[in-house]
Amino acid sequence: MTKKTSSQTSGEVFLVGAGPGDPELLTVKAARLLGEADVVLIDDLVGSAILSLCPQARVIHVGKRGGCKSTPQAFIEKLLVREASAGHKVVRLKGGDPSVFGRAGEEIAALDAANITYEIVPGVSSGLAAAATIGASLTHRDFAQGVAFVTAHGADGAAVDWRALASAALTLVVYMGVSRAGEMQKSLLEGGMSAVTPVIAVENVSRPDARTVVATVATMQQAFARSALKSPAIIVVGEALRDRAAKLAADVYSQGNFANSRSA
Amino acid sequence: MTKKTSSQTSGEVFLVGAGPGDPELLTVKAARLLGEADVVLIDDLVGSAILSLCPQARVIHVGKRGGCKSTPQAFIEKLLVREASAGHKVVRLKGGDPSVFGRAGEEIAALDAANITYEIVPGVSSGLAAAATIGASLTHRDFAQGVAFVTAHGADGAAVDWRALASAALTLVVYMGVSRAGEMQKSLLEGGMSAVTPVIAVENVSRPDARTVVATVATMQQAFARSALKSPAIIVVGEALRDRAAKLAADVYSQGNFANSRSA
Numbered sequence: 224m225t226k227k228t229s230s231q232t233s234g235e236v237f238l239v240g241a242g243p244g245d246p247e248l249l250t251v252k253a254a255r256l257l258g259e260a261d262v263v264l265i266d267d268l269v270g271s272a273i274l275s276l277c278p279q280a281r282v283i284h285v286g287k288r289g290g291c292k293s294t295p296q297a298f299i300e301k302l303l304v305r306e307a308s309a310g311h312k313v314v315r316l317k318g319g320d321p322s323v324f325g326r327a328g329e330e331i332a333a334l335d336a337a338n339i340t341y342e343i344v345p346g347v348s349s350g351l352a353a354a355a356t357i358g359a360s361l362t363h364r365d366f367a368q369g370v371a372f373v374t375a376h377g378a379d380g381a382a383v384d385w386r387a388l389a390s391a392a393l394t395l396v397v398y399m400g401v402s403r404a405g406e407m408q409k410s411l412l413e414g415g416m417s418a419v420t421p422v423i424a425v426e427n428v429s430r431p432d433a434r435t436v437v438a439t440v441a442t443m444q445q446a447f448a449r450s451a452l453k454s455p456a457i458i459v460v461g462e463a464l465r466d467r468a469a470k471l472a473a474d475v476y477s478q479g480n481f482a483n484s485r486s487a
Numbered sequence: 488m489t490k491k492t493s494s495q496t497s498g499e500v501f502l503v504g505a506g507p508g509d510p511e512l513l514t515v516k517a518a519r520l521l522g523e524a525d526v527v528l529i530d531d532l533v534g535s536a537i538l539s540l541c542p543q544a545r546v547i548h549v550g551k552r553g554g555c556k557s558t559p560q561a562f563i564e565k566l567l568v569r570e571a572s573a574g575h576k577v578v579r580l581k582g583g584d585p586s587v588f589g590r591a592g593e594e595i596a597a598l599d600a601a602n603i604t605y606e607i608v609p610g611v612s613s614g615l616a617a618a619a620t621i622g623a624s625l626t627h628r629d630f631a632q633g634v635a636f637v638t639a640h641g642a643d644g645a646a647v648d649w650r651a652l653a654s655a656a657l658t659l660v661v662y663m664g665v666s667r668a669g670e671m672q673k674s675l676l677e678g679g680m681s682a683v684t685p686v687i688a689v690e691n692v693s694r695p696d697a698r699t700v701v702a703t704v705a706t707m708q709q710a711f712a713r714s715a716l717k718s719p720a721i722i723v724v725g726e727a728l729r730d731r732a733a734k735l736a737a738d739v740y741s742q743g744n745f746a747n748s749r750s751a
Binding site: 240243246247248249250251252254320321323327331332343344345352356360362363364369370371372373374391392393466 | 504506507510511512513515516518519585586587589590591593595596599607609610611612615618619620622623624625626627628632634635637638648651652654655656657727730734
């Protein structure tokens with residue numbers, strides 16, 4: 224967990240995973256560090272309930288999504304270095320886990336370059352929380368040799384190689400995929416993935432308004448559109464979901480909500 | 488997080504991720520549930536320090552590794568059903584996250600079949616904690632389109648398709664891979680992965696005796712043997728590690744411990 228460098232300053236930075244949204248899914252360590260922090264930098268994905276854990280801290284919002292103008296990554300890095308150099312205990316809180324689509328690499332490089340002491344505290348990635356909501360084992364040994372966490376947004380808009388992923392016998396957990404569901408569907412089918420492979424999307428993972436949509440690779444784009452699935456959502460694809468998809472669709476049907484069951 | 492079924496019983500089962508080992512890397516929710524449980528079933532991978540959180544509970548060890556005879560999965564499932572049916576609040580604590588190599592699928596199916604109310608509580612998977620130790624972003628957008636969590640032990644001894652994985656542009660996080668490092672190395676090279684791709688193994692992730700070994704795909708088997716790398720360990724492979732591998736090797740060199748730096 225600890226990655227410390229020798230340092231001339233008395234401040235320290237903690238890059239901390241905030242988990243998927245539910246404040247109870249913070250780690251005990253994250254909660255403790257928030258209570259001890261002088262300064263807390265947070266993303267938009269981190270809910271405001273979590274801030275009740277750090278009433279003593281100066282909170283700086285550095286979100287990169289939503290209606291407001293986003294904070295450039297270079298500015299965030301400068302801020303981390305400046306606050307730590309001033310002797311402060313700084314918590315950089317990131318949605319999910321810092322090592323998975325958290326751009327931790329760039330902040331680590333900046334802290335290394337400035338010789339700032341830091342520590343990374345892992346968190347519950349949203350994909351793991353989505354699996355818990357679904358009730359699925361992502362690595363069910365009868366169906367998958369493992370699980371891949373991917374984003375539908377490649378580097379600088381580069382296309383994701385869905386065909387290579389389709390052939391690797393992995394359950395796919397897709398972050399930031401809602402707006403690219405059509406492209407993803409087409410490429411998975413072209414890559415040889417079966418059209419009846421189960422797909423389950425979870426919107427607002429771990430929050431009170433979480434919602435699941437059950438589909439298949441063949442129906443996913445249509446099902447997401449009909450259900451008005453919105454970001455942030457996690458899309459899980461794979462044979463490992465088959466039992467859960469059938470059960471979730473049956474539950475929806477028995478509750479008289481046909482919107483989802485039709486797309487199953 | 489919640490997956491509840493209608494139930495005739497008053498008991499309930501919580502399938503809870505215990506995280507990688509450090510008790511502070513439990514979630515706040517896991518710690519609360521442990522404090523409320525009547526019965527706690529734990530794996531060998533869960534450290535004894537965590538048990539101080541549930542002094543009121545009856546603790547049943549159901550480990551599947553180590554020197555003792557392992558508990559058959561079917562027996563664990565019967566135990567869960569029996570204790571919940573007796574009206575108890577049961578916490579089934581699993582190392583890491585229940586959805587990643589935790590065999591949660593089989594326990595979920597058993598609970599569904601018995602109509603037991605249950606909830607899955609995600610945890611910090613050991614692979615995420617290994618990344619935090621290394622200080623690496625597993626999904627650095629310049630190098631990887633995502634990250635795959637795989638085990639070197641396929642279903643019923645089936646071989647892992649390392650060649651398909653080698654071609655998917657994913658950082659690989661390998662669980663239970665130490666004893667199969669040679670086979671993995673050979674197949675990754677045959678699958679077209681560059682021999683100089685960085686490899687970092689973390690033994691005893693998140694524990695006080697955690698240790699890292701830095702190598703490349705070409706040198707991994709030799710490096711692990713020379714360092715006497717032991718299970719449990721997480722092996723991370725990918726270009727996303729390049730900066731960290733160089734820095735870790737330099738740190739080891741500067742500390743006069745040449746065992747690791749030679750294999751970098």
